[in-house]
Amino acid sequence: MTGDDRDPLAWATKRSEVAYECPGFEIVREDVELPDGTVTDFDYLVDDPAVVLLAFTPGGDVVLVEEWRQAVGRVNRALPAGGVEDGDDDLAAAARRELAEETGYEADSVEQFGEFEPANGIANAVHHYYVARGCRPTAEQDLDFDESIRVTTTPYEDLLAAVRDGDVRDGRTALGVLHYELRAD
Missing domain, CATH: 3.90.79.10 (Nucleoside Triphosphate Pyrophosphohydrolase)
Structure with missing residues (x-):
């Protein structure tokens, strides 16, 4: 996990996988646990600097x-x-x-x-x-x-x-x- 996982706002990443890949970027899907205990998924674009x-x-x-x-x-x-x-x-x-x-x-x-x-x-x-x-x-x-x-x-x-x-x-x-x-x- 990147960032400060000790912050009370931090989400806990339970699982991470590449959901889609093409030249130039990927889409990552993660299973996350929110601070209130809710478990959900989150997708984001992985883009090179x-x-x-x-x-x-x-x-x-x-x-x-x-x-x-x-x-x-x-x-x-x-x-x-x-x-x-x-x-x-x-x-x-x-x-x-x-x-x-x-x-x-x-x-x-x-x-x-x-x-x-x-x-x-x-x-x-x-x-x-x-x-x-x-x-x-x-x-x-x-x-x-x-x-x-x-x-x-x-x-x-x-x-x-x-x-x-x-x-x-x-x-x-x-x-x-x-x-x-x-x-x-």
Whole structure:
């Protein structure tokens, strides 16, 4: 069990099994006992950790991806992001790799600025946010077979306004931009 199982709110996991598996994620079903003694089942999405990049060009624009998202049936404008792979002990290196693979941009520097559980009521995903600076298109995109991505750039203030106005609907992007803005000096 992860977390603090001594907390009086903690659930006791009695049994755990993979109920469904496909490329990219699993669904786990657990038999759990609630604090009041009720026994029930709980299903959740097992999703690999991810890195999300707020990537700035030398001129101060932000590198974005426009990607088809089948679940919502539209192109989504978002910060570059990608899964942390087995053996990725250095998350900053994973962030650099994902930026290059998705966009063809490489960064002079990357620095972590946040870590969030975006949907911890239904998934165990953790997103690690990085700000990347000095990003230039010096690499080749290396997309997965199921990725349809167009790379764009936009001034940071325009991205901030798009998040504020609800024009950017991607949750990872909105969370990253707003957190960055709140912590900015």
